[in-house]
Amino acid sequence: MRFDFFRRASEGAGAETDASTQPEAGCEGHLAYAMLLDAQRRVIGYRMAWRAAGAASDASGAAGVKALMDTLAMHLNPGDEGWLLGSQLLFVDVTVDALFQSELQSLPPQQVVLCMRADELMDADLRSILLFLREQGFGFMQCAGTVLPEDPELRSIVTHLEVGANDVDTVARLRQDAQLGHPPVEPVASRVEDWIEFDACASRRVNVFIDGAFRNPPVLETEDALQPESLLIVQLMQMLQRNEDLRVIEAALKHDAALTYRLLRYINSPAVGMAVEIHSLRHAVAMLGYSPLYRWLSLLLATSNKAGSPYMMKKAILRGRFVELVGQGMLPASEADNLFVAGMFSLLDQLLGVSMEGVLRKVQLTEAVQQAILSRGGLYGPFVALAESCELDDGQAARLSEALFLSPAQVNAAQLSALVWAQGASPAASEQ
Structure with missing residues (x-):
């Protein structure tokens, strides 16, 4: 059974860990990631998720995001060494609660894109914190919805838009909007089924998230x-x-x-x-x-x-x-x-x-x-x-x-x- 990378939680049983290397008691879990590929199939970034041990809940989901941020900061942005992934971007699925967590500040804003649902990005109560984080340099990817906010201020928050592999119309609309002077929004495809769909995205200059199940075409027998x-x-x-x-x-x-x-x-x-x-x-x-x-x-x-x-x-x-x-x-x-x-x-x-x-x-x-x-x-x-x-990410x-x-x-x-x-x-x- 294949698990959906983009779900917010997962089942599984964790092992005992050393408290000095695990972010927080009760948030034990495993990292999962997908690679972001450009048209030449080069890895230009990653999308990270946290697979919490035990039954998933809203509370454990928020704690899981905190654990994920702690883990990423510890190993990718440690102290004086700076960001260790160079120019590569890190996409992180976050909950609303995560926007207010201090752990978010331990990641370099210019290299991090926060992935949120469209209804969360359009929530008037969140506007001040979203604008603050955008001013700091964090990017935002709108998920689960291809219609961007009409409000110019809200629209300026969105830097990336999750699209389907065959969503030609949305990609064309984003390109046209950019030509009309709107802030550019990069389309990113997820849940691509095969390399044929990948090549279709590449032809439209759309970067693609690829999970670990993707393989090259059948090998030669000689x-x-x-x-x-x-x-x-x-x-x-x-x-x-x-x-x-x-x-x-x-x-x-x-x-x-x-x-x-x-x-x-x-x-x-x-x-x-x-x-x-x-x-x-x-x-x-x-x-x-x-x-x-x-x-x-x-x-x-x-x-x-x-x-x-x-x-x-x-x-x-x-x-x-x-x-x-x-x-x-x-x-x-x-x-x-x-x-x-x-x-x-x-x-x-x-x-x-x-x-x-x-x-x-x-x-x-x-x-x-x-x-x-x-x-x-x-x-x-x-x-x-x-x-x-x-x-x-098979559990x-x-x-x-x-x-x-x-x-x-x-x-x-x-x-x-x-x-x-x-x-x-x-x-x-x-x-x-």
């Missing part, structure tokens, strides 16, 4: 569909697994100067965090060792499909990092790179456009990693299953995290830390 760069990366990974002589590995890498550049540029990126600049593969191995280098090659493999979707690349990187983070402290440090690979490679067929069986015939992985990828079994499988459940995250002795607060921290890490983790991003 293993020969791997692109030349992908094949070379696979060859290098196999050499590392066999602990072949470094000179042989260097010779193979020299066949592709562009790949060498991408690898070294990535290893020197902030995401890797090396203290010194790496100038050669030999230097990289000396500083990192074979196992971490295998990890970075696996990330390059995931982003080597030139026709691949930036959305799928970001999703794979996020999953790999999340799986790695939730497994830290539970498995030996030597397993960290395998956790990352297991998480990311569980989406490799979608990234490369090749069946998983075809990929595994080319890429020699350990039995534990293969079990995690194919059946969510083995040593790493439960961590991959938890990542998948969080993405799908199973509480049960799966409890089985791993992970608190909701730990899972939420890992999700948000992965979002931050992924900002500069893509090899493509490191080249810009």
